[in-house]
Amino acid sequence: MRPSRPAARQSKPSAPRHGLARVLSKMGVCSRSQAEKAIREGRVSVDGKVVLDPERPADPDRQRILFDNEPIAANTRVYIVLNKPRGIVVSAADERGRDTVYDLLKDAGLPWLGPVGRLDKASEGLLLLSNDSVWAARLTEPRHHVDKTYHVQVNDIPDQALLDQLLEGVVEEGERLAARRATLLRHGEKNAWLEIVLDEGRNRHIRRLLAAHGIEVLRLIRVAIGSMPLGELPKGQWRHLMDAEVQALAAASSAGAASK
Incomplete structure (x- = not known):
């Protein structure tokens, strides 16, 4: 009877690696789309070999990555x-x-x-x-729901009922659009300025929300993010x-x- 062999040790899984384009973007070298373009143009090498696949996994801590023949390094955060x-x-x-x-x-x-x-x-x-x-x-x-505050000039003078409807929201093209807060700042004879706060932002969120109520946006200014x-x-x-x-x-x- 042969002696049993000791169980092989299982190596710890290595840390997940991101695709090369994402690595360049996360390190602040350029945008992800710019990185993808540069990689396909043959301007990026890993450990001395040109890489043409933007999704190829890369590890900047263990591999030498060159962009236009210059080693990449994380930029100071700005x-x-x-x-x-x-x-x-x-x-x-x-x-x-x-x-x-x-x-x-x-x-x-x-x-x-x-x-x-x-x-x-x-x-x-x-x-x-x-x-x-x-x-x-x-x-x-x-999921982080950071408030974003806008001052919005509209071609109408909204009443409280409409402001309440903005909080209730609408479903437009399969998306629910609503404001977290909506208040009337001031108005003239034909138009008004509203302050609208969103805690999430969909594409053209405020314009689409108001358009659903027949109101046109004349100007839209973001005046705060969070408390800033x-x-x-x-x-x-x-x-x-x-x-x-x-x-x-x-x-x-x-x-x-x-x-x-």
Whole structure:
């Protein structure tokens, strides 16, 4: 009878690795779409070999990754707030040649920054940008319910019944659209300004919600995210966030997730 062999030791599973394009994005080198394009163009190598598959797993802690023959390293985390003007596209590049928020940041000496959430071309106001993808995700994931406050000019003078209906919400194209708070700020003879607070943001959320009630948006300005206001930042200008603001926004995302 042969002696029994000792059971083979099972090696601990290695930490999960992300695709190469995501690695470049998470390290703040460029956006994920820009990384995918660069990889397919043969501009990225891993351990001396050019990689053409953006989804190939990579580990920057164990592998040498070069982008345009330069080793990648995590950039210092940068957080800025921009007062986006109307008519500017929130995109790294626009196929129609329109001005983008990155045109406002050129020659600023900043690393690549991604927008934290979106504002459509016709909307204006507070836009955050950062190369901290984890922080950004916490602010934008619906489950964290971070309040976003907007001042909205409309072509009507809403009464309290309509404001209540905005809180009740509507189902439009299979999505439920509702406001967390809606108040009348001021009005003239033909139009009014509302303050609308969302704790989640769907595509063109406020415009679609109001349109469902026959109301047209004339202007839409985001004036705050969490407890951080846009303040007196001039249109088209930007500034770095203070450490306390970065931490307060992170705390707001944690509180929002815990409260739901």
